[in-house]
Amino acid sequence: MIGHLARKLGGALASLVFVVVLGFFLFRVIPGDPVVAMTRGRPVGSAQIADLRARLGLDKSLGEQFLDYLVNAARGDLGTSYVYNRPVADLIGERLWPTVLLVGTATALAVVVGLWLGIRGAWRRGSRFDRVSTGVALTQWAMPTFWLGMLLSMATGDLFPTGGMRYPDTPPDFLSQSLDVAHHMVLPVITMVAVVYAQYLLVMRSSLLEEMHADYLVTARAKGLRDDLVRRRHAVPNALLPTVTLVFLHLGLVVSGAITVETVFSWPGLGLLTYEALTGPDLPLLQGTFVVLAGAVITMNVLADLVYRVLDPRVRAA
Known part of the structure; x- marks a missing residue:
């Protein structure tokens, strides 16, 4: 029973790791730009848009964003919501x-x-x-x-x-x-x-x-x-x-x-x-x-x- 439980928990952990990785790339293929959606209908300039991208971390390469995401996920930090500006966990x-x-x-x-x-x-x-x-x-x-x-x-x-x-x-x-x-x-x-x-x-x-x-x-x-x-x-x-x-x-x-x-x-x-x-x-x-x-x-x-x-x-x- 202990061996069976260990195998199941190991498989569950591997599945969870795969889900964490998939969760990053899956939503990157969704059409739409978060910054454009947040500033739609507002008189903002290119400098303000660039500043917003930097604050959201979207000015980094996809690889850098992925590494930041993995480090934060390992610490239990799910990030901060773009829309609500609050921790996702809350x-x-x-x-x-x-x-x-x-x-x-x-x-x-x-x-x-x-x-x-x-x-x-x-x-x-x-x-x-x-x-x-x-x-x-x-x-x-x-x-x-x-x-x-x-x-x-x-x-x-x-x-x-x-x-x-x-x-x-x-x-x-x-x-x-x-x-x-x-x-x-x-x-x-x-x-x-x-x-x-x-x-x-x-x-x-x-x-x-x-x-x-x-x-x-x-x-x-x-x-x-x-x-x-x-x-x-x-x-x-x-x-x-x-x-x-x-x-x-x-x-x-x-x-x-x-x-x-x-x-x-x-x-x-x-x-x-x-x-x-x-x-x-x-x-x-x-x-x-x-x-x-x-x-x-x-x-x-x-x-x-x-x-x-x-x-x-x-x-x-x-």
């Missing part, structure tokens, strides 16, 4: 928890709804419930997230807020603030759950269908167990194993948020921050968010592998 820290709250809540609801519908659909394969639930899930999964969000905003905008995280005039006490945030979360959460839960439904349904005719289920029925006990105690625990990997992968994406959902509903999270950085382009902010998001996915991949190894003795034996 901006990410401020936007992290709104994203975890929004996307974490949506992911938890999507897992519960998707697994429940997948289990019932597989156990009643071919029934009307199975056909309707699978068809609706596939239809919603094919919808663009931003389009569904805009539809919900137009349809229910009078009932729920369509932007922001809270009202500025909400009383400062904990209960009032919590209820206000929950009220603002309704539409973004519904949008994300409606699109994401289909993945859990389909994976759970497929896994359970593979288990339904296994020998151990025949033995359980021969012992006189009721059908719901056979499903709950024997079939579902084994069918859940492939879903574990999918759940952990999505947990890694929780930190990244949903750029389109946060942008449509102006939710102040990492997704909206990434969109704002792209419009610059704000290179240090893009690099910082990219490293943080990729690091979260790498971490969750390692955890998924370890948890799968604990849950399934066949993986440990292999």
